[in-house]
Amino acid sequence: MSETSAGDIQDLRQRVTWLARTANLSPGKTASGRWLRDMSALGHAEVDWDRGRWAIAPATATLLPAGDGTVVLTGRRPLDLIDQLEAECALFVAEPGVTDEARLPTPATVYLQTESLAELDQALSANEVRYVGCAARGIAQRLQRVELGEPAGQPAWGTPVxxxxxxxxxxxxxxxxxxxxxxxxxxxxxxxxxxxxxxxxxxxxxxxxxxxxxxxxxRHERMVRWRSERQVHGEDIGTLFVDQGAPLPPLQARALVLCSGLPTQFGNTARTAIYRNIPRSVADLVARSVRQVVSVID
Incomplete structure (x- = not known):
């Protein structure tokens, strides 16, 4: 995807499925679609489902909330980028752990840590990577509240609904x-x-x-829960839980995922989507954008 830059969603899904099978995985019909949504939430790709097109996002580095100077790479990842950055920065690669057999693993998460953001920005710029500050907070602050669309005709007579x-x-x-x-x-x-x-x-x-x-x-259903786990500089940081069956819109998912740089996790016992390292302020902004109020749990 990084080398091709953009393309057709159906073609990409076929290639993803083929590659998965070469790795002895057996993806179902929806696995490649879920994988592409994970790639969007991670900030690696932009996806236009209506037009059937995808595009790789520019290579960027975003600061994690309460991450003590840790940034995560998103977007375009040429083959030699990691080696080049490793020569200049403290770099850690985290391979994704897959707990849901129905989901395909996403690319490894790449973290960089520094004591000087100015020096890091210089090293990133030399490798054509743009430092964008804390994207999670920025996205959360700009989220629009979900609304119904324009008036439309009802389904045609005889259409299965x-x-x-x-x-x-x-x-x-x-x-x-x-x-x-x-x-x-x-x-x-x-x-x-x-x-x-x-x-x-x-x-x-x-x-x-x-x-x-x-x-x-x-229906006044409350689907978003948050649990405080620590305080950093006076701010509460915790884990957010969203009931399965209520998928977040792309930007809401991205705001949460970029708090940790890790793809959405799923708890099969409680049937929840799980997001780590979420500041309470980000949790509130995301919940408000989907007409919810966060339920705080112990």
Whole structure:
């Protein structure tokens, strides 16, 4: 991806699946899509699902919150970049641990540590890597609150429709048919899943993640929890938990993932997405953007 710079999503997914099989992995049909979403959250790639295109992000280094001068590399990673940086900086490479067999491993996380950000910036610039400060905080501060889209027509007569169901044995899932009242619906058009939200007699355009979070807020469901683990310079730092079935929009996921540089982890027992090293202020901003209030747990 770093050498190609951009391309077609379907072609990339086929290549990712083929490479996984050469490593004795057996990815399911959705594994390459999940992997690409992980790559987006890590800041390595920008993904336009509507147009079916991807592009590698520029090579950048972002400061981790409460990380004592530790930065993580994101974006374009030419073959010799790590060797060049290792000759000039204190560098640590963390291989991802995969606990969910349905997910493909992402590239190793590369950390750099320095006592002088000015010197680090100089070394990075010499290798065409841009230092951008703390991207996690910057993204979180600019997040827009999810909203429903413009008015749209209802699904065509005879189109198979599913509606969002919250609670019960399946948690958050879709069931056949239209909802009894207001709610999120999805249906296929030319092989592509479209999402519409019904409010009274009106229909609105939406997308998968924003539509789900809007529906959860309408039901007063609280899906975001945060646990404090330490204080750094008077700021509470902890772990954020999001119930599975409620996928975060791309920028919200990126704000959380870039607090640690590690891909989203998943707890299969509690069925939660887990994000580490999250300042309380970032947790609040992300939660507010998806119409939630953080529940603080012990």
């Amino acid at each position: 599913e509606h969002l169901v919250v609670g019960g044995a399946r948690g958050i899932d879709f069931a056949r048919g239209l909802p009894d009242g207001d709610g999120l619906c999805r249906f296929l058009v030319n092989g592509r899943q479209l999402y519409r939200y019904r409010v009274g007699g009106d229909w609105h355009r939406t997308e998968h993640a924003p539509g789900i979070w809007w529906a959860l807020a309408e």
